[in-house]
Amino acid sequence: MTTVAPRKPWAATPADRLRDLAIFLLSAVLSYLVVAVTPAKGKLAYVGLFFIFYSVASGIAGWIKFGRRSAADLFIKTLIGLMAFVTVLPILSILTTVIAKGYRGINLNIFKTDMSLNAPTDPLNVGGLLHAITGTVILVSVALVLSVPLGILTALYITEVKGRFTKPIKFLVQAMSGVPSIVAGLFILSAVLYPITKAYSGFMASLALTILMIPTIARTSEEVLKLIPNDLREAGVALGGTQWRTVAMIVLPAARSGLMTAVILGIARIAGETAPLLLLSGGGDKVNPNPFHDPMGSLPYYIWKSFNAGSPEAITRAWAGLLVLITIVLILFTAARLLSTRKVK
Amino acid sequence: MTSSLSEVANAHVTKAPSIRAAGTGLEARGVHAWFTKHHALADVSLDFAPGTVTALIGPSGCGKSTFIRTLNRMHEFIPGAAMAGEVLLDGKDVYAPGVDVTKIRLQIGMVFQKPNPFPSMTIGENVLSGLKLAQVKVDNKDDLLEECLERAGLWKEVKDRLGAHGGSLSGGQQQRLCIARALAVRPQVLLMDEPCSALDPGSTLRIEETIRHLSDTMTIVIVTHNMQQAARVSDSTAFFLSDGGPGQMIEFAPTSEIFSRPKDKRTEDYVTGRFG
Numbered sequence: 001m002t003t004v005a006p007r008k009p010w011a012a013t014p015a016d017r018l019r020d021l022a023i024f025l026l027s028a029v030l031s032y033l034v035v036a037v038t039p040a041k042g043k044l045a046y047v048g049l050f051f052i053f054y055s056v057a058s059g060i061a062g063w064i065k066f067g068r069r070s071a072a073d074l075f076i077k078t079l080i081g082l083m084a085f086v087t088v089l090p091i092l093s094i095l096t097t098v099i100a101k102g103y104r105g106i107n108l109n110i111f112k113t114d115m116s117l118n119a120p121t122d123p124l125n126v127g128g129l130l131h132a133i134t135g136t137v138i139l140v141s142v143a144l145v146l147s148v149p150l151g152i153l154t155a156l157y158i159t160e161v162k163g164r165f166t167k168p169i170k171f172l173v174q175a176m177s178g179v180p181s182i183v184a185g186l187f188i189l190s191a192v193l194y195p196i197t198k199a200y201s202g203f204m205a206s207l208a209l210t211i212l213m214i215p216t217i218a219r220t221s222e223e224v225l226k227l228i229p230n231d232l233r234e235a236g237v238a239l240g241g242t243q244w245r246t247v248a249m250i251v252l253p254a255a256r257s258g259l260m261t262a263v264i265l266g267i268a269r270i271a272g273e274t275a276p277l278l279l280l281s282g283g284g285d286k287v288n289p290n291p292f293h294d295p296m297g298s299l300p301y302y303i304w305k306s307f308n309a310g311s312p313e314a315i316t317r318a319w320a321g322l323l324v325l326i327t328i329v330l331i332l333f334t335a336a337r338l339l340s341t342r343k344v345k
Numbered sequence: 346m347t348s349s350l351s352e353v354a355n356a357h358v359t360k361a362p363s364i365r366a367a368g369t370g371l372e373a374r375g376v377h378a379w380f381t382k383h384h385a386l387a388d389v390s391l392d393f394a395p396g397t398v399t400a401l402i403g404p405s406g407c408g409k410s411t412f413i414r415t416l417n418r419m420h421e422f423i424p425g426a427a428m429a430g431e432v433l434l435d436g437k438d439v440y441a442p443g444v445d446v447t448k449i450r451l452q453i454g455m456v457f458q459k460p461n462p463f464p465s466m467t468i469g470e471n472v473l474s475g476l477k478l479a480q481v482k483v484d485n486k487d488d489l490l491e492e493c494l495e496r497a498g499l500w501k502e503v504k505d506r507l508g509a510h511g512g513s514l515s516g517g518q519q520q521r522l523c524i525a526r527a528l529a530v531r532p533q534v535l536l537m538d539e540p541c542s543a544l545d546p547g548s549t550l551r552i553e554e555t556i557r558h559l560s561d562t563m564t565i566v567i568v569t570h571n572m573q574q575a576a577r578v579s580d581s582t583a584f585f586l587s588d589g590g591p592g593q594m595i596e597f598a599p600t601s602e603i604f605s606r607p608k609d610k611r612t613e614d615y616v617t618g619r620f621g
Contacts, residue, residue: 231461253465
């Protein structure tokens with residue numbers, strides 16, 4: 001028996017690749033020429049023209065090779081590819097800027113000390129942002145503990161209980177997800193801080209963050225729970241389960257990875273939130289592990305304060321704070337992703 | 346067609362009343378069902394004798410599935426649903442006020458049209474899930490697990506991979522897993538809503554064997570579009586039909602009679618394939 005080598009007859013041939021490269025270069029040269037001879041000027045003109053030329057040229061190449069239907073297909077395909085690239089571009093740009101400007105402010109010291117003895121304008125080798133890191137972690141954790149149960153229970157009310165108030169609650173949750181963060185901050189300030197506690201604390205800020213987080217978690221959870229097939233709920237109750245046990249044993253576990261995503265999105269919503277923290281947390285410069293007492297620092301607050309100080313050292317500190325904040329959020333994302341996709345043994 | 350079906354129906358011995366002792370009977374009396382304003386089922390009375398298999402046949406939309414779902418009170422899950430009449434399990438109305446509906450569903454198990462193993466559970470956990478759902482205590486779970494899988498005809502195929510995901514099984518195996526799951530809570534009646542409609546002939550045959558085997562100890566009601574299947578597995582057959590209005594039960598008789606000497610012209614037209 002002869003062995004047959006696997007082939008990919010649909011793959012691009014060297015001639016195809018050469019043609020694609022030619023189209024790419026042609027589009028680049030064309031856009032350069034057009035910028036040179038017409039009043040269109042600037043980087044944006046290059047990029048815009050290149051998009052048009054590249055898409056059109058791909059389309060024409062498709063037309064020559066396969067005919068009109070293929071022309072439209074290739075044109076749209078190229079355009080979508082370029083658009084996806086454009087979407088990623090600002091994110092990459094932000095990341096590189098933050099790393100480039102912030103790396104000088106990163107040293108082991110900043111994870112060991114706080115700013116209680118230093119001003120932001122001090123040299124970079126003294127002081128640190130331990131207070132801000134612990135503060136952000138505590139604020140987000142407290143908000144998580146409050147909003148995950150509330151958010152998921154709200155979603156369960158909408159998708160499982162389907163009580164009389166389903167519609168108004170759904171509407172309210174949707175409306176709440178558009179609440180500006182400063183409004184949440186002012187609400188806690190006027191409804192809790194001034195009349196009751198009369199003192200800045202991390203908990204006040206967490207309450208405001210909870211208000212912002214609940215709608216995100218509730219809405220995403222609702223969408224996820226809606227995707228669980230009704231068959232499973234019916235199978236659960238047909239086996240003699242009560243509705244609660246069916247939801248707890250079957251619906252929620254089946255939706256686990258989606259619910260985890262809901263929580264991630266909730267964290268993403270609040271981790272970098274600044275306005276309510278400025279109003280409520282008091283923004284201390286000292287490590288404060290107690291969210292119920294004394295002002296609490298946080299990364300957004302630290303970044304804001306350092307930028308305001310204005311000296312080159314302070315601004316580098318702010319960028320370093322941004323770098324740390326982005327890294328923390330990325331770590332949380334990755335951890336939650338790993339947790340949610342872990343295989344059941 | 347008629348002759349072959351009646352041959353099939355006569356091939357197995359219909360159980361004599363004397364050995365119909367095992368299990369608990371189920372009785373529907375004047376059952377109606379509505380979906381909001383739509384009257385889907387009118388005045389169905391059927392007597393399911395203990396330890397027998399009853400097939401419900403009829404064209405799509407004639408109310409068979411609606412009827413079977415009124416028997417274990419799954420009908421009420423659909424928003425806007427309503428019903429009238431009585432369903433007597435062992436002589437007691439399952440719709441009587443004060444009846445614990447979860448207990449009813451524990452006694453009247455159900456297997457659905459599409460295999461629906463719980464995705465977050467392993468094969469073993471799926472089989473025993475009913476115990477946890479209904480909070481039933483069992484002394485020896487391993488024995489029960491083996492017994493249920495054995496009775497569902499799945500034990501040999503899965504005994505070495507009970508820890509694997511239910512979703513890793515083939516469609517036919519998944520359906521037998523769902524049967525095993527329904528058996529684990531020891532129902533007295535088993536309702537099957539077109540259990541083989543998504544399966545290949547081999548898996549269908551395995552499930553039919555399972556049904557014959559199970560009917561020794563429990564009462565089985567099966568909805569099917571496959572008349573060969575009705576002829577092969579059931580002792581009695583009920584023919585449902587909708588003439589544009591609500592679905593009705595046209596004829597109920599021993600299976601061999603339905604397929605060889607139907608009394609109603611409409612039944613004859615249906616089982617001979619002249620319409621439907």
